[in-house]
Amino acid sequence: MKSSPFAGLLLVCDMDGTLVNSKNEVSPENIAALKRFVEGGGLFTVATGRTARGASLNLKGLPVNIPAIVINGSQIYDLKQNQILWHSFIEDDIDGLLSDLPLNFPQLGMEIFFEGGVSITRSNDWVEAHRLREIILPGTMEVNKIPKPWYKIVLSCDNRGLKEVQFYLAGKTTHCKTVFSEEKFLDLMNIETSKGNALQVLVHKLKLSDLKIIAVGDNLNDLEMIQIADIGVAVGNAHEILKKHATLCSAHHDEHAIYQVINWIEQNLSGERLMKRKRIQ
Structure with a gap:
């Protein structure tokens, strides 16, 4: 047996x-x-x-x-x-918020995870390393061109900068939250996710x-x-x-x-x- x-x-x-x-x-x-x-x-x-x-x-x-x-x-x-x-998708309309982020944090990288895959909206060294690790297609796309619904947004820069981004985002959405997945990656997603x-x-x-x-x-x-x-x-x-x-x-x-x-x-x-x-x- x-x-x-x-x-x-x-x-x-x-x-x-x-x-x-x-x-x-x-x-x-x-x-x-x-x-x-x-x-x-x-x-x-x-x-x-x-x-x-x-x-x-x-x-x-x-x-x-x-x-x-x-x-x-x-x-x-x-x-x-x-x-x-x-x-589980992001429910809030955050297009404007995402468009404003680079104005306040020009070093910030950004990736949007949606039903069709992953699109990069702003690249930096951390985004590029992440892209190579997970075989994400190169190139960038404007936020308003990425089809919805979205699963999560991955923001990347040095850890100190991401903590500032996290503080900036606090209270700016109703049904979203931020969580660190790695030291240089901050995820924005549905609050229940x-x-x-x-x-x-x-x-x-x-x-x-x-x-x-x-x-x-x-x-x-x-x-x-x-x-x-x-x-x-x-x-x-x-x-x-x-x-x-x-x-x-x-x-x-x-x-x-x-x-x-x-x-x-x-x-x-x-x-x-x-x-x-x-x-x-």
């Missing part, structure tokens, strides 16, 4: 800064551990700020066996069927409420997700606020963090021996 040590468990991993290392690769150690997890009866998926297409670039050979959460919780996407199962909310929708849609959920992340856009999970894990390079809210802290994303998480699951969850904020060895 086949052993199923991971049956009844759902593992949800952020990608950039968590599953994917600084070389934009998933390490062989992480891949092998995830295959062992799924072969042992576990369910695995990703929750990422990337589009489904952008996520797929790093998921080849990985045993994702339920739909993914993409665009920071704006979509639940079936990667096998290439189908959107659920989505988050990876955590999408995870709840996914669990409900697939009738997975009896499963124990382990969620792993590194930045503030992962906060709701690790709070909703039964076990929230912050990788070693995670934002300090995320670490404070996590149940566990794992290794740096360049040190096979997911491999360590799965080892910890194997050693501890069968006996339900959970220790708050324990460092994974």
Whole structure:
């Protein structure tokens, strides 16, 4: 009889800064551990700020066996069927606000995620790095030429500048919020949108409420997700606020963090021996 040590468990991993290392690769150690997890009866998926297409670039050979959460919780996407199962759009009319932003922050880069893909409206070094990482088409487009509805707006510059942008945007919209997905990337999206909310929708849609959920992340856009999970894990390079809210802290994303998480699951969850904020060895 086949052993199923991971049956009844759902593992949800952020990608950039968590599953994917600084070389934009998933390490062989992480891949092998995830295959062992799924072969042992576990369910695995990703929750990422990337589009489904952008996520797929790093998921080849990985045993994702339920739909993914993409665009920071704006979509639940079936990667096998290439189908959107659920989505959440920006409701506010923010065209004027986006057009005004470069006047106040000329260094700011801007990308708009919409149903047809991603369009760059203002480029800079951070936008270009992001474009190459996720294979976004080059060139820019005017804000008013990008078809709606929109999922999210990604703003990019140095961290200090983005904090000023975040302060500037506060209170200027009714149904939008900002959240850092990386140090140099600030996302503007529907106030109800988050990876955590999408995870709840996914669990409900697939009738997975009896499963124990382990969620792993590194930045503030992962906060709701690790709070909703039964076990929230912050990788070693995670934002300090995320670490404070996590149940566990794992290794740096360049040190096979997911491999360590799965080892910890194997050693501890069968006996339900959970220790708050324990460092994974």
